[in-house]
Amino acid sequence: MPRPLDNLDKGSIKAWLMEDDPHELDCLWKKADEVRCQCVGGDVWLRGLVEISNNCVRSCAYCGISECAPVPKRYRMTVDEILAAVDRAVTNGFGTVVLQSGEDPGITGPWMAGVVKSIKSQTGLAITLSLGERSDDDLHAWREAGADRYLLRFETSDTRLYRQIHPDLDGRSDRLAQLERMRDMGYEIGTGIMVGIPGQTWDSLADDIWLFRHYAIDMVGLGPYIECPGTALAGGLGRALKTAAGDNQVPPDNLTTLKALALTRLICPYINIPATTALATIDPYSGRSHGLQRGANVIMPNITPAEYRALYQTYPGKAGLHETTDISLAVIEGQIKSIGRTIGRGAGTSRRLAGESLAT
Ligand code: 5AD
Numbered sequence: 001m002p003r004p005l006d007n008l009d010k011g012s013i014k015a016w017l018m019e020d021d022p023h024e025l026d027c028l029w030k031k032a033d034e035v036r037c038q039c040v041g042g043d044v045w046l047r048g049l050v051e052i053s054n055n056c057v058r059s060c061a062y063c064g065i066s067e068c069a070p071v072p073k074r075y076r077m078t079v080d081e082i083l084a085a086v087d088r089a090v091t092n093g094f095g096t097v098v099l100q101s102g103e104d105p106g107i108t109g110p111w112m113a114g115v116v117k118s119i120k121s122q123t124g125l126a127i128t129l130s131l132g133e134r135s136d137d138d139l140h141a142w143r144e145a146g147a148d149r150y151l152l153r154f155e156t157s158d159t160r161l162y163r164q165i166h167p168d169l170d171g172r173s174d175r176l177a178q179l180e181r182m183r184d185m186g187y188e189i190g191t192g193i194m195v196g197i198p199g200q201t202w203d204s205l206a207d208d209i210w211l212f213r214h215y216a217i218d219m220v221g222l223g224p225y226i227e228c229p230g231t232a233l234a235g236g237l238g239r240a241l242k243t244a245a246g247d248n249q250v251p252p253d254n255l256t257t258l259k260a261l262a263l264t265r266l267i268c269p270y271i272n273i274p275a276t277t278a279l280a281t282i283d284p285y286s287g288r289s290h291g292l293q294r295g296a297n298v299i300m301p302n303i304t305p306a307e308y309r310a311l312y313q314t315y316p317g318k319a320g321l322h323e324t325t326d327i328s329l330a331v332i333e334g335q336i337k338s339i340g341r342t343i344g345r346g347a348g349t350s351r352r353l354a355g356e357s358l359a360t
Contacts, residue, residue: 005031008266014206017250017259025259032262032295039269040297040351043344044336047096047128047274048089048303051312052077056102058132061165061232062197062225064313065102070230075308076106079115086119088303092329095347096126098151098300103132112138113145120146126347128190133173136181143185148347150182153192153221157211158204164241165197165233179215188350190219190272195260196252197225198233199241205250209260213267218350219298220271222260223278225252226315254283258294265295270351274298280319287319289335298348301325301332 003015003024019025053076054065065071077085082099089097097119101107116127129142130151139150154175156162166173175191183189193208194200212220227234233241242249250256257279265273275291277300283290288299302309302320309321320328336343 002027005266008263010206010210013209013263013267014202016263017202017205017256019259020255028259028262029294032265033293035269036265036295036297040272042341043297043348044292044341045096045272045298045344045348046092046094046332047098047298047300047348048086048092048094049098049100049300050077050082050085051101051302051304051308052082052099053101053104053107054308054312055104055106056132057105057169058103059167061167061237062194062228064228064231064315066231069228071311071313073311075311076101076104077305077308079118081305082115083118083122085303085305086123086125088325089125090123092301092303093343093345094125094301095345096128096149097123098128098130100130100151101132107131109135109138109141113141116142116145116147126349130190133175133178139178139182139185139187143187147187148349149188149190149219151190151192151219151221152179152182153194154179154208154211155193156197156200156204157193157207158200161197161199161204161241164199164237176211176215179217183216188218189215190221191215191217192221192223193260194225194252194278195222195257196250198238198249199245200225200250201245201248202250203248205260209263209267212264212271217268218271219273220264220268221274221276222257222264223276224254224257224282226278226281226317227252228313228315254279254287254290258290261291261296262294272298272348272350274300276300277302277319278315281315281317284319288332289339292336292341293339299332299336301329
């Protein structure tokens with residue numbers, strides 16, 4: 001009897017995550033692709049990603065642009081540079097631009113509100129922000145200025161592990177609470193996790209997937225954890241956490257990430273799920289297309305100017321690093337067409353906020 005795929009609970013999610021029989025996994029891939037097709041269709045939404053600043057006040061143990069990482073140069077794009085990059089999203093027919101940065105106090109509330117207003121009035125694109133943990137005043141101001149969505153990964157639902165890899169600044173860091181507040185402000189909310197963080201166990205990965213549903217998330221990004229030299233997780237902390245997890249340590253590989261992605265599609269059938277850059281980084285040939293065939297329906301092409309892209313290495317060897325924007329885009333569009341999918345036109349709004357009634 002094949003392992004059931006209906007009425008998944010935390011226990012069966014964990015069993016599926018640990019499954020390695022190729023025949024069983026074929027059933028999982030097929031079901032995730034069917035549910036994706038029925039619930040969000042064949043369009044792949046392209047969201048142009050602009051990495052607007054690599055300044056960061058946090059010292060996350062995994063991240064290559066954290067305050068303590070050896071970054072050759074810190075930058076913050078000017079308003080004109082941001083608007084010029086956003087123009088590439090327009091020229092390429094994308095419906096959304098994603099503005100991402102480290103947690104940078106130099107990005108003030110009013111300055112960012114001005115940027116959002118300019119983009120909205122000049123382009124009408126949907127705007128996604130991914131600027132880390134911010135005050136409610138800033139979040140309200142940006143929403144009022146026209147921001148539509150906010151991405152903030154909770155990284156892991158294991159609160160003890162989270163504290164170890166994401167040192168708190170002021171004792172108030174609670175990403176899940178911020179996500180809920182942003183949903184109440186009218187943002188479409190996106191979150192996500194890294195798969196295979198040192199210390200992450202199968203149980204905690206199953207808990208992560210369960211939480212996506214609990215919080216009525218609109219978008220979930222899942223990528224494999226990629227070790228970044230010079231960070232605490234690449235050193236003693238990472239070794240200690242892996243030793244403590246022992247045989248329960250989740251591997252940071254594509255297969256496990258794809259299983260987590262497919263299960264996320266089954267648990268949250270109507271959400272948007274990107275085939276992430278981290279997936280494409282550890283499997284440059286098929287990472288993205290496998291993601292799209294196992295539940296994903298979004299790609300975020302990087303349209304950051306090349307000189308800044310090289311300085312935004314959250315992990316080493318990030319896909320698209322040495323390509324020009326045009327080549328990256330041609331590769332991505334070719335991948336989408338080669339698997340028989342179409343490129344979505346328009347904003348690709350979450351079906352929760354588009355007011356559609358959801359069956360689950
Ligand atoms: N490996 C994989 N993903 C990473 N991120 C940051 N550092 C790494 C890494 N070393 C992810 C985090 C963050 C997102 C912007 O990039 O999940 O939320």
